[in-house]
Amino acid sequence: MASNIIHGREGALYLSTAGSTLGTELGYTNSWNVSMTRDLAEVTPLNNNSYEYVEGLISGTVSAEGSFRVGDTAGLNRIINRFANIEDSSTAVSAVASGDIYLHMVVKPIDTAGDTDNIIGAKLIAPLLSNGFTVDASGADIIGWSYEGTVNGDLTYYASSDTLELPVKVY
Numbered sequence: 753m754a755s756n757i758i759h760g761r762e763g764a765l766y767l768s769t770a771g772s773t774l775g776t777e778l779g780y781t782n783s784w785n786v787s788m789t790r791d792l793a794e795v796t797p798l799n800n801n802s803y804e805y806v807e808g809l810i811s812g813t814v815s816a817e818g819s820f821r822v823g824d825t826a827g828l829n830r831i832i833n834r835f836a837n838i839e840d841s842s843t844a845v846s847a848v849a850s851g852d853i854y855l856h857m858v859v860k861p862i863d864t865a866g867d868t869d870n871i872i873g874a875k876l877i878a879p880l881l882s883n884g885f886t887v888d889a890s891g892a893d894i895i896g897w898s899y900e901g902t903v904n905g906d907l908t909y910y911a912s913s914d915t916l917e918l919p920v921k922v923y
Contacts, residue, residue, distance in 0.1 A: 758859060758860045760783075762858075762859075762860045762861060763784070763857070763858055763859055763860070764777055764781065764858040764861075765777065765778045765781040765784050765816055765855060765856070765857055765858070766778065766827070766855070766856035766858065767827035767828075767830065767831065767853065767854070767855060767856075768853075768854045768856060769853065769854065770854065771854050771877055771879060771908070774856055775827065775854070775856065776826050776827035777827065778816065778818065778827045778828050778831075779818070779821065779827075779828060780818040780819040780820075780821060781816055781817070781818040782817050782818045782819065782896075783816065783817055783818075784814065784815065784816040784817075784855070784857050785814070785815045785816070786812060786813075786814050786857060786876055786878065786903075786907065787812050787813050787814075787815075788810055788811070788812035788903070788907060789810070789811060789812060790807050790808060790809070790810050790811075791807070791808030791809050791810075791811070792805045792806070792807060792808065793805065793806045793807075793808055810906075810907075811902070811903060812878075812902075812903040812907065813883075813900060813901065813902055813903065814855055814857070814878050814880055814900070814901045814902075814903060815898065815899065815900045815901075816855070816898065816899045817896060817897065817898040817899070818896065818897055818898075819894050819895070819896055819897075820887060820894075820895040820896055820897045828897070831882070831885055831899055832885065834853075834882050834885065835882070835884075835885040836885075853879070853880045853881075853882060853901070854877055854878065854879050854880070855877070855878050855880060855901065856875055856876075856877050857875060857876045857877075857878065858873075858874075858875045859873065859874040859875060859876070860873040860874060861873050873911070874909065874910065874911050875909075875910050876907060876908065876909050876910075877907070877908040877910070878901070878903050878907050878908075879903065879904045879905040879906075880901030880902060880903060880904055881901060881902045881904045882899075882900075882901050883900045883901055883902055884898075884899070884900040885897070885898070885899050885900075886898045886899075
């Protein structure tokens with residue numbers, strides 16, 4: 753039975769400084785997560801037995817993690833330079849400025865022309881404020897990195913029927 757369920761192995765994570773530009777892939781990304789919520793304002797009615805709520809604005813967080821490699825990609829180096837000074841003279845990397853970062857979270861590569869097997873696809877674009885960057889090391893494991901950001905504005909979802917095209921991987 754055919755299904756439009758997709759596997760996470762084709763997901764990817766890109767960093768850009770413009771919402772519509774794909775930017776550079778963050779190398780060795782193991783996972784990413786988007787968590788969106790809506791504010792709830794409690795209404796305290798007199799003479800009622802239950803609370804009532806009014807929905808407010810939407811906000812959320814994005815987190816990602818991966819395996820650390822020295823000089824992996826310009827994207828990861830830009831995030832590192834947001835939190836730590838890069839002192840390698842052979843690496844000219846500008847830091848990501850606050851409010852100037854977009855993560856493109858690819859669920860599956862999109863082929864808007866519909867001329868390959870990758871026509872089912874989707875991605876989310878989140879404008880972020882950088883909250884945290886972590887490097888984890890232990891004697892029995894691979895050195896890893898993790899990143900957190902607060903969604904600063906609207907999260908945008910693109911599906912394969914939209915015109916914003918991603919690089920197509922042919923398997």
